Amino acid sequence: xxxxxxxxxxxxxxxxxxxxxxxxVLKSGRLVQGERVAAFEEAFCLExxxxxxxxxxxxxxxxxxxxxxxxVGAGDEVIVPSYVCTALWHAVRYTxxxxxxxxxxxxxxxxxxxxxxxxLTNKTKxxxxxxxxxxxxxxxxxxxxxxxxIEDCAQSMGSHYRGQPTGTFGVAAIFSFYATKVIAxxxxxxxxxxxxxxxxxxxxxxxxxxxxxxxxxxxxxLTDMQAAMGTSQLKKLPVFIARRQEVARRYDCVLREANLPxxxxxxxxxxxxxxxxxxxxxxxxFINDMGxxxxxxxxxxxxxxxxxxEQTGFEVTNRVWQRAxxxxxxxxxxDEEEETIVSSMKTLLFKV
Ligand SMILES: Cc1ncc(COP(=O)(O)O)c(C=O)c1O
Numbered sequence: 001x002x003x004x005x006x007x008x009x010x011x012x013x014x015x016x017x018x019x020x021x022x023x024x025v026l027k028s029g030r031l032v033q034g035e036r037v038a039a040f041e042e043a044f045c046l047e048x049x050x051x052x053x054x055x056x057x058x059x060x061x062x063x064x065x066x067x068x069x070x071x072v073g074a075g076d077e078v079i080v081p082s083y084v085c086t087a088l089w090h091a092v093r094y095t096x097x098x099x100x101x102x103x104x105x106x107x108x109x110x111x112x113x114x115x116x117x118x119x120l121t122n123k124t125k126x127x128x129x130x131x132x133x134x135x136x137x138x139x140x141x142x143x144x145x146x147x148x149x150i151e152d153c154a155q156s157m158g159s160h161y162r163g164q165p166t167g168t169f170g171v172a173a174i175f176s177f178y179a180t181k182v183i184a185x186x187x188x189x190x191x192x193x194x195x196x197x198x199x200x201x202x203x204x205x206x207x208x209x210x211x212x213x214x215x216x217x218x219x220x221x222l223t224d225m226q227a228a229m230g231t232s233q234l235k236k237l238p239v240f241i242a243r244r245q246e247v248a249r250r251y252d253c254v255l256r257e258a259n260l261p262x263x264x265x266x267x268x269x270x271x272x273x274x275x276x277x278x279x280x281x282x283x284x285x286f287i288n289d290m291g292x293x294x295x296x297x298x299x300x301x302x303x304x305x306x307x308x309x310e311q312t313g314f315e316v317t318n319r320v321w322q323r324a325x326x327x328x329x330x331x332x333x334x335d336e337e338e339e340t341i342v343s344s345m346k347t348l349l350f351k352v
Contacts, residue, residue, distance in 0.1 A: 052199030059176025131156035160270030
């Protein structure tokens with residue numbers, strides 16, 4: 001089937017308000033970080049009910065600056081899950097610190113707190129907790145470890161833990177506005193925190209221009225074009241999440257009828273379904289067969305970090321990685337596309 005007629009694995013949802021907002025910036029001639037970035041940060045603070053937010057150029061840049069602002073550097077260790085994209089490993093390496101990998105929970109695919117515990121040393125400076133696929137990790141258990149937790153909400157914008165938004169628990173949280181994330185700006189990121197000093201340091205480091213000293217700074221700025229789009233996307237967040245949850249319920253029905261385990265959605269977590277991920281023994285075949293039926297499915301994590309680093313152990317990560325599949329779920333899916341996905345899943349799964 002030609003690529004263009006396939007239902008893509010992800011697609012941003014853009015409407016007239018997004019187009020208008022970006023066009024207004026273009027017409028203003030002021031493209032760089034300015035009023036629109038400030039307005040986006042303010043809207044984000046309101047959304048999260050937090051006092052401080054700094055917009056930056058990507059989720060990876062956001063992680064880098066949070067780590068630096070926490071004083072993480074060479075000789076330090078930062079705990080990250082193995083089952084995650086490589087952005088986390090790179091961000092820790094930028095600081096000169098060593099990423100220490102931990103295994104994940106079999107049910108939520110989030111970093112496992114019991115597996116973190118034996119890996120803690122006196123060099124552990126922080127734990128990065130990505131709320132994978134839109135479901136919060138076990139924040140209570142994690143915060144009990146008494147190590148600074150950076151929540152990675154790149155996939156969990158609009159998700160909740162015990163009724164409170166993810167991103168409001170740790171010492172700081174980061175978000176990504178990459179084109180296929182929950183809200184999109186093409187590229188972009190945000191740091192939020194209750195700690196005003198941390199926010200000030202990050203705000204200072206994102207920009208190098210007109211400083212009194214040569215203290216290390218970066219060009220990690222967001223543009224007003226991206227911020228204009230981020231702001232109008234943010235307004236649609238509740239609708240986006242409701243639509244994702246609605247599609248997830250349809251897929252749940254298919255898996256239930258096929259006697260396959262559903263993605264675990266814990267009662268104390270508001271799952272935002274950034275990804276709809278389930279486990280199936282014949283994962284590769286399922287992805288190929290769905291492709292033949294016109295639906296692009298993917299492995300939700302390209303390759304676990306321990307595999308790149310040739311580290312052993314990480315049994316849960318291995319088991320999940322070998323079987324996890326992600327089917328398209330996003331607010332821009334048309335009803336017709338949703339029907340095609342559901343009927344394709346039925347065709348393949350009912351005969352397994
Ligand atoms: C969990 C997680 N953290 C961080 C990132 C990095 O975000 P960005 O692509 O905006 O740098 C991603 C991107 O896919 C991600 O999935």
